[in-house]
Amino acid sequence: MRPLWSPSHALPDLAPEAKGKTVLILANPTSGGYNPRKLEKIQSYLTEAGCRVTLRLTTHAGEIGEVAADPRLAVNVLAIAGGDGSVNDAIAGFQTNPAAPDLAVIPCGTANVLAHELGLPSRPAAIARAILNHRTQPLHFGLANGHPFILMASAGFDAEVVHGISLALKRKFGKLAYVFTALKIGMSRESSDINVDVDGQKFTGKLVVATNGRFYGGPFVVCPDASVTTHGLHVLVLRKDDPVSAVRFGLALLMGRVHKAKGVTVTAFEKARFFAKRPVAVQIDGDAFGTTPVMIEAAKDELAIVVP
Numbered sequence: 001m002r003p004l005w006s007p008s009h010a011l012p013d014l015a016p017e018a019k020g021k022t023v024l025i026l027a028n029p030t031s032g033g034y035n036p037r038k039l040e041k042i043q044s045y046l047t048e049a050g051c052r053v054t055l056r057l058t059t060h061a062g063e064i065g066e067v068a069a070d071p072r073l074a075v076n077v078l079a080i081a082g083g084d085g086s087v088n089d090a091i092a093g094f095q096t097n098p099a100a101p102d103l104a105v106i107p108c109g110t111a112n113v114l115a116h117e118l119g120l121p122s123r124p125a126a127i128a129r130a131i132l133n134h135r136t137q138p139l140h141f142g143l144a145n146g147h148p149f150i151l152m153a154s155a156g157f158d159a160e161v162v163h164g165i166s167l168a169l170k171r172k173f174g175k176l177a178y179v180f181t182a183l184k185i186g187m188s189r190e191s192s193d194i195n196v197d198v199d200g201q202k203f204t205g206k207l208v209v210a211t212n213g214r215f216y217g218g219p220f221v222v223c224p225d226a227s228v229t230t231h232g233l234h235v236l237v238l239r240k241d242d243p244v245s246a247v248r249f250g251l252a253l254l255m256g257r258v259h260k261a262k263g264v265t266v267t268a269f270e271k272a273r274f275f276a277k278r279p280v281a282v283q284i285d286g287d288a289f290g291t292t293p294v295m296i297e298a299a300k301d302e303l304a305i306v307v308p
């Protein structure tokens with residue numbers, strides 16, 4: 001039977017080095033946008049172009065970090081098929097791997113903020129083309145208590161939502177699950193003052209976000225000056241989180257203007273400490289990360305990430 005699609009002739013103008021390239025596609029089958037058919041297509045495109053490709057599905061949380069940390073991981077490209085949490089796992093693993101390969105991302109998560117940051121394609125042919133062309137950019141990241149984050153580390157209401165969201169709700173409703181959980185938690189929470197010591201300056205706010213990139217929660221710009229491909233972090237301090245302010249900041253976020261909203265300060269930094277009188281929830285890259293105090297700094301190292 002004739003296949004419905006064929007990788008042949010679909011990827012012209014490839015660099016000759018594409019042939020013989022080794023690629024491990026490591027996929028998180030529990031991520032929100034997991035799509036086996038898409039991964040098979042990418043694998044076929046790459047194989048057709050002469051790459052040696054392995055497609056492997058994780059069986060447990062933490063496996064991506066274990067694979068990325070393994071110095072015997074002898075591939076040219078580790079392609080993570082998952083969301084930002086899965087990519088975070090890979091970067092954490094790379095920290096202890098002296099021979100880390102280049103990283104590629106096949107966006108399959110719920111929010112895929114990194115994909116927005118880097119303008120990554122979502123169509124299988126375009127993803128395969130990027131891996132074959134193998135153009136990379138430096139991926140800079142932050143460290144929270146020494147643990148890498150690619151997008152942001154925050155303390156306050158958004159982290160409480162991340163701590164409170166159930167996986168079942170997230171899988172059922174995707175991004176809407178965050179809205180439901182925020183409404184539920186918002187009814188009964190007690191907010192705290194969070195102190196920020198940032199490169200010698202002091203701020204106090206109700207929600208503090210250290211961001212490595214421009215976007216937050218998907219395609220929403222919170223820091224137009226930031227980029228994951230340049231060194232350095234920015235901290236947004238939101239002074240209030242009462243219901244009226246929360247709605248005001250929420251609308252500003254949707255319009256990409258939160259950095260200009262009244263009651264918000266944005267400061268570029270290298271090193272900051274978030275602390276509070278009582279422990280406040282912290283999240284990094286959309287996953288729970290304990291409570292304050294937390295030390296945030298821009299990592300000195302960088303990784304190579306495949307871009308279109």
Ligand SMILES: Nc1ncnc2c1ncn2[C@@H]1O[C@H](COP(=O)(O)OP(=O)(O)OP(=O)(O)O)[C@@H](O)[C@H]1O
Binds near residue numbers: 028059082112286
């Ligand atoms: N086989 C597995 N079983 C359970 N958890 C896994 C498995 N493989 C990976 N994980 C974990 O799932 C977590 C969340 O996955 P991921 O970030 O890919 O998806 P998501 O939550 O839908 O996306 P996003 O981070 O964009 O919201 C990751 O932190 C990872 O450690």
